[in-house]
Amino acid sequence: MSNSSLFIWGAATASYQIEGAVTEAGRTQSIWDTFSHTPGKIERAETGDIACDHYHRYKEDVQLLRNLGANGYRFSISWSRVIPSGRGKLSQQGFDFYERLIDELLQNEIQPFVTLFHWDLPQPLQDIGGFTNRDIAGWFTDYAVITANKLADRVRYWIMLNEPSVFAWAGHAEGFHAPGVKDLKAFWATTHHLNLAQGAAIRALRNVDSHLLLGTTLNLQRSLPADDSEESAEMSARHDDFWNGSFLGPLLSGSYPERIEQEIAPFLKPEDLDLTKQAIDFLGINHYQRSYIEADSSRILGLRNVSPPKNVRRTSFDWEINPNEFRDTLLWVHSNYQCPPIYITENGAYFEDQVEDDGQIHDKARIDFLDSYVHAMLEARSKGVDIRGYFVWSLIDNFEWAAGYRPRFGIVRVDFDSLKRTPKDSYHWYREFIEKNRHLS
Ligand code: IFM
Secondary structure, three states: OOOOOOOEEEEEOOHHHHOOOOOHHHOOOEHHHHHHOOOOOOHHHOOOOOOOOHHHHHHHHHHHHHHHOOOEEEEEOOHHHHOOOOOOOOOHHHHHHHHHHHHHHHHOOOEEEEEEEOOOOEHHHHOOOHHHOOOHHHHHHHHHHHHHHHHOOOOOEEEEEEOHHHHHHHHHOOOOOOOOOOOHHHHHHHHHHHHHHHHHHHHHHHHHOOOOEEEEEEEOOOEEEOOOOHHHHHHHHHHHHHHHHHHHHHHHHOOOOHHHHHHHHHHOOOOHHHHHOOOOOEEEEEOOOOEEEEEOOOOOOOEEEEOOOOOOOEOOOOOEOOHHHHHHHHHHHHHHOOOOOEEEEEOOOOOOOOEOOOOOEOOHHHHHHHHHHHHHHHHHHHOOOOEEEEEEEOOEOOOOHHHOOOOOOOOEEEOOOOOOEEEOHHHHHHHHHHHHHOOOO
């Protein structure tokens, strides 16, 4: 395992979004299989059944990384593939796939960054409450330890959770993501149990191998009120608390933001905050946009996210383009928390791609976006933020959750009929950028 201190330039993906092969080699159903097969939940009724067929084409995808000059790849493990019933017996066949993938990466000098939970909870665990059940802390810890025992000889970087705020909010309050729950109590229970599961797993993994580098990934986006009303100002502050503070606080400071202590109280046991607060080796930060918040008493949390104002530049997802905000978010987390080294574990954009007659994709908008965001990150770095790596989202176009395959975030196009991969201009731009900045340390 290389111990390089070079800056990591990489790309990221997640299991359900790219793997396909959902019934192969003993894999069972995750909440995303259930959800995507439920009528009305996903645009055009699309599912991850085949996705990018990465399960069978992983060698080709690793070659894309290699030709890019990437020295890091962030991907996630499908819990349902490696422990089909969620708890108990592991599936060696399931682990075989990840062992093959990791070996292929290492042979190509690409450092694997493994995410343990990128939202695809095994359905059997959801059937007994999923993250609303406090026992999830033990189930997740067992899964983490089993997985680390299998892969720790080859994997150094371990990310516990991906964007717990999105999983709690979209999956348990607004209900447009799996498991599709819309319940305030479930939302707060899930928030706390995510923190608990993460803390318990980190503590246990320290005993598996003291050389592992352990972290987690938060999607940091600061909030601002969408109008001048007092209510929206209050709701914007509340949004900031649950989106950022309720995950940064328990992990880095051992406390919840004051304004939400009352909501968490019913689920909190006296020793919990000692467990949620863990020394981590790195913090993964995903960044896409900031949140414009409006008070809305008809919504479960009393607020809603609205589109950015008219004059604001935006991606095809209606997400604000604002690299300075990215820089400022990094400076903000650096000065407000005792922060370990940071990896930008996701950043990227969906823009409508045009395929030219010769099959090429001249995605200038994505290049401009990435160029400005990478420079914003380097500016934050030059101002003292300890940033060690950057992963573009995403290596390949993939299944964008409730929106299906329409929003394309890849620097490589995937034709979802033939599954052919075609590097876009942004891929070539990133390759040249990496080449020039390879020796950043
Ligand atoms: O596709 C998602 C990813 O799974 C988590 N972060 C944001 C991406 C774009 O929406």
